[in-house]
Amino acid sequence: MKGSTMLTRLFSDPSLLPDVQKYSGWTEDSDSDKIKEEDQDTQDGMEVSGLRGGSRTHSEHDGEDDEDDEVEEEDDGEDTEGDRPKKRGPKKRKMTQARVERSKMRRVKANTRERNRMHDLNSALDNLRKVVPCYSKTQKLSKIETLRLAKNYIWALSEILRSGKRPDLVSYVQTLCKGLSQPTTNLVAGCLQLNSRNFLTEQQCQEGGRYGSGSFSMHSYPYQCARLSSPHCQPGSNSHPLRTHGYCSTYDSLYGGSGSPEYNSPEYEGPLSPPLCINGNFSLKHQGSASPDNEKGYHYSMHYSGLPGSRPAGAHNLVFGSSGTRSGIHTENVLPYHDMHIHHERAPVYDELNAFFHN
DNA sequence: TAGGCCATCTGGTCCT
DNA sequence: AGGACCAGATGGCCTA
Numbered sequence: 582m583k584g585s586t587m588l589t590r591l592f593s594d595p596s597l598l599p600d601v602q603k604y605s606g607w608t609e610d611s612d613s614d615k616i617k618e619e620d621q622d623t624q625d626g627m628e629v630s631g632l633r634g635g636s637r638t639h640s641e642h643d644g645e646d647d648e649d650d651e652v653e654e655e656d657d658g659e660d661t662e663g664d665r666p667k668k669r670g671p672k673k674r675k676m677t678q679a680r681v682e683r684s685k686m687r688r689v690k691a692n693t694r695e696r697n698r699m700h701d702l703n704s705a706l707d708n709l710r711k712v713v714p715c716y717s718k719t720q721k722l723s724k725i726e727t728l729r730l731a732k733n734y735i736w737a738l739s740e741i742l743r744s745g746k747r748p749d750l751v752s753y754v755q756t757l758c759k760g761l762s763q764p765t766t767n768l769v770a771g772c773l774q775l776n777s778r779n780f781l782t783e784q785q786c787q788e789g790g791r792y793g794s795g796s797f798s799m800h801s802y803p804y805q806c807a808r809l810s811s812p813h814c815q816p817g818s819n820s821h822p823l824r825t826h827g828y829c830s831t832y833d834s835l836y837g838g839s840g841s842p843e844y845n846s847p848e849y850e851g852p853l854s855p856p857l858c859i860n861g862n863f864s865l866k867h868q869g870s871a872s873p874d875n876e877k878g879y880h881y882s883m884h885y886s887g888l889p890g891s892r893p894a895g896a897h898n899l900v901f902g903s904s905g906t907r908s909g910i911h912t913e914n915v916l917p918y919h920d921m922h923i924h925h926e927r928a929p930v931y932d933e934l935n936a937f938f939h940n
Numbered sequence: 941t942a943g944g945c946c947a948t949c950t951g952g953t954c955c956t
Numbered sequence: 957a958g959g960a961c962c963a964g965a966t967g968g969c970c971t972a
Contacts, residue, residue: 687958688949688950688951690958690959691949691950691951691958691959692948692949692950694959694960695948695949695950695960695961696947696948696949698960698961699947699948703946703947723944723945723946724945724946725945
């Protein structure tokens with residue numbers, strides 16, 4: 582199966598992810614209607630350049646007509662360009678009016694299919710956007726950034742499960758932001774309410790870009806100073822783009838909320854966290870999906886097989902010391918464990934995960 | 941205004 | 957034969 586197909590089917594499969602159309606506000610029917618309307622438009626305005634002079638696909642060449650199988654003369658300059666070798670292959674058929682019409686219809690149908698295909702792909706991407714950190718309806722991540730962030734997110738979650746430790750925020754953000762563009766990096770960092778200046782300091786001070794205390798095996802990240810020094814990312818800034826655009830932090834949802842309501846996306850409607858990868862296998866079990874009204878009640882099952890049942894030793898102050906700072910990280914904007922809370926009544930996974938990190 | 945992102949059209953190729 | 961997939965081209969929109 583080709584990649585995009587897999588992506589589309591994975592994230593469009595209602596058995597794998599909560600109700601695609603419901604979240605995206607797009608349904609097959611509505612889209613079909615839209616397509617039909619568009620077809621009317623495009624059929625009228627559609628340029629038939631490809632049909633006029635361009636080459637035609639093989640299916641357009643072959644066996645179209647029974648009635649007009651007359652063969653067009655070898656008129657490709659057979660006399661005027663005598664030095665050019667005659668073309669081989671099936672001889673051109675004369676483009677009768679009927680054949681032109683049929684070609685048009687084929688092209689219109691192909692365009693519709695292609696449009697639908699791209700809509701499916703976009704729908705799948707929308708679903709992906711909803712389960713990676715920094716989901717916002719109003720300011721969507723670009724396609725490529727969504728894919729990159731999703732990859733990093735999967736990696737980060739896998740590392741959490743593999744190590745059985747709660748990562749420190751810096752490592753978590755670093756992992757998520759690896760390879761992302763500067764704006765997206767700022768967004769993610771801001772989403773996770775990281776003090777960007779300190780993050781930067783922390784990071785830049787680590788020789789080789791490594792941050793050693795985390796449970797991740799960190800690589801060096803190509804962050805530039807300007808990247809995270811944006812005033813938008815300052816905790817106290819009211820101009821924080823995430824406040825404006827209602828971004829939502831998955832770190833918060835996993836490890837607890839910020840406690841500042843304005844930081845939570847007012848537009849958030851659904852589950853925020855994807856199924857977690859455990860031992861390389863995604864464990865996804867949604868319950869009570871019989872009713873479409875249960876969309877908020879999708880539960881992701883999570884098993885900590887092989888993982889310690891309590892918080893790992895030394896994890897207590899992995900991130901936030903009682904002083905409010907750790908290694909220069911200001912934590913005025915992030916709450917300690919006991920202040921964390923779960924958005925909605927979402928899923929046992931959050932309880933389990935929080936219990937895991939709190940115990 | 942340049943550049944990024946996106947939707948759409950299009951023709952080619954591969955597969956069923 | 958027809959559909960799926962892909963990549964190139966094109967134009968619109970938005971933002972710095």
